Amino acid sequence: MRADLTICAAYNAFVSTILVTGGAGYIGSNTTLQLLDAGYDVIVADNLSRGHREKVLPERLRQVDLNDTEGLLRVMAEQPIEAVIHFAAYIAVGESMKQPELYFKNNTAGSLSLLTAMVKANVKKIVFSSTAAVYGMPSKVPIPEDLPYAPINAYGESKVMVEQLLRWFDEIHGMKSVCLRYFNAAGADPQGRAGEDHDPETHLIPLMLRAIQTGTPMTLFGDDYPTPDGTCIRDYIHVTDLARAHIAAVKHLSAGGESKKYNVGTGSGFSVKEVLDAVERVTGKKVPHTMGPRREGDPAELVADSSRLRNEQGWSPVYSGIDQIVETAWAWANRPK
Numbered sequence: 001m002r003a004d005l006t007i008c009a010a011y012n013a014f015v016s017t018i019l020v021t022g023g024a025g026y027i028g029s030n031t032t033l034q035l036l037d038a039g040y041d042v043i044v045a046d047n048l049s050r051g052h053r054e055k056v057l058p059e060r061l062r063q064v065d066l067n068d069t070e071g072l073l074r075v076m077a078e079q080p081i082e083a084v085i086h087f088a089a090y091i092a093v094g095e096s097m098k099q100p101e102l103y104f105k106n107n108t109a110g111s112l113s114l115l116t117a118m119v120k121a122n123v124k125k126i127v128f129s130s131t132a133a134v135y136g137m138p139s140k141v142p143i144p145e146d147l148p149y150a151p152i153n154a155y156g157e158s159k160v161m162v163e164q165l166l167r168w169f170d171e172i173h174g175m176k177s178v179c180l181r182y183f184n185a186a187g188a189d190p191q192g193r194a195g196e197d198h199d200p201e202t203h204l205i206p207l208m209l210r211a212i213q214t215g216t217p218m219t220l221f222g223d224d225y226p227t228p229d230g231t232c233i234r235d236y237i238h239v240t241d242l243a244r245a246h247i248a249a250v251k252h253l254s255a256g257g258e259s260k261k262y263n264v265g266t267g268s269g270f271s272v273k274e275v276l277d278a279v280e281r282v283t284g285k286k287v288p289h290t291m292g293p294r295r296e297g298d299p300a301e302l303v304a305d306s307s308r309l310r311n312e313q314g315w316s317p318v319y320s321g322i323d324q325i326v327e328t329a330w331a332w333a334n335r336p337k
């Protein structure tokens with residue numbers, strides 16, 4: 001055998017391939033970068049309905065819908081898949097309360113189709129993008145993982161249903177899963193390679209940055225919450241730290257670990273007004289804004305107790321200071337386009 005082929009064969013024997021669904025989206029594209037940096041090979045399955053084609057190298061992209069079980073099976077047949085990281089989902093809470101059918105079809109039925117393909121292809125490890133929305137209005141903050149499911153919107157319910165599917169796929173098919181319940185993903189790749197580009201954008205930090213760029217005021221949703229300054233408190237986690245949690249989860253599963261559920265947050269909360277202060281401090285510019293009424297369905301305070309992830313997987317946030325989150329998001333918002 002030629003030397004280069006020998007090297008190539010040896011390389012392939014050691015490089016694990018991860019199938020990333022939704023890799024053309026915000027968290028999926030950032031996690032793909034972290035996986036590649038960590039030496040994994042990545043194939044992205046995305047239907048591009050809300051993701052961005054330019055975020056994925058063409059040779060990695062397979063344009064396929066989650067509900068196309070046969071299409072997913074063909075992707076899984078291309079090469080051995082070590083694990084699936086499943087991001088592909090709709091994420092807009094407000095939309096989910098107008099068109100719940102979209103959320104149950106894409107998020108829940110789509111996940112069932114993916115799990116069905118995985119069983120057929122004998123791929124038995126999955127990291128699932130879950131959400132703090134599974135807790136609804138939590139009875140305890142910081143929120144531990146053992147609070148009961150209590151979603152207050154169809155988006156949260158669509159994710160709860162997948163967590164429940166995963167329990168049965170483990171029990172019956174031996175499929176091991178890590179459900180990562182994200183708090184507020186924010187920020188951009190520190191090297192400027194990927195960031196947040198939702199359409200429409202609903203998230204606080206990009207909307208504040210856009211208001212600075214356009215001069216058009218954004219609205220703060222309510223200042224009459226039972227919090228010190230009256231605005232909602234959230235746990236902002238840098239997308240790179242979130243991506244690192246996925247790699248820790250893959251390593252756990254590759255080592256033969258059991259199914260797990262983990263919150264991914266920093267354990268520190270910032271109010272909307274504190275985020276506004278941070279944005280003005282970092283950018284050196286005023287955020288044009290007005291004060292509006294509460295947005296329906298917003299809990300006053302969502303902060304993660306992520307001690308389980310820290311203690312069991314040795315993960316801890318590195319990039320999630322609020323200033324660093326805003327700095328990277330601001331650099332992304334000002335990238336050359």
Ligand code: UFG
Binds near residue numbers: 203219
């Ligand atoms: N906010 C404003 N003005 C805006 C947008 C947001 O004041 O224009 C406030 C919200 O009311 C909230 C905070 O900023 O208090 C954060 O809002 P985001 O929309 O950025 O994020 P959410 O906390 O509403 O949602 C996030 C995820 C959801 C997930 C939810 C879990 O984006 O996908 O956490 O509770 F469901």
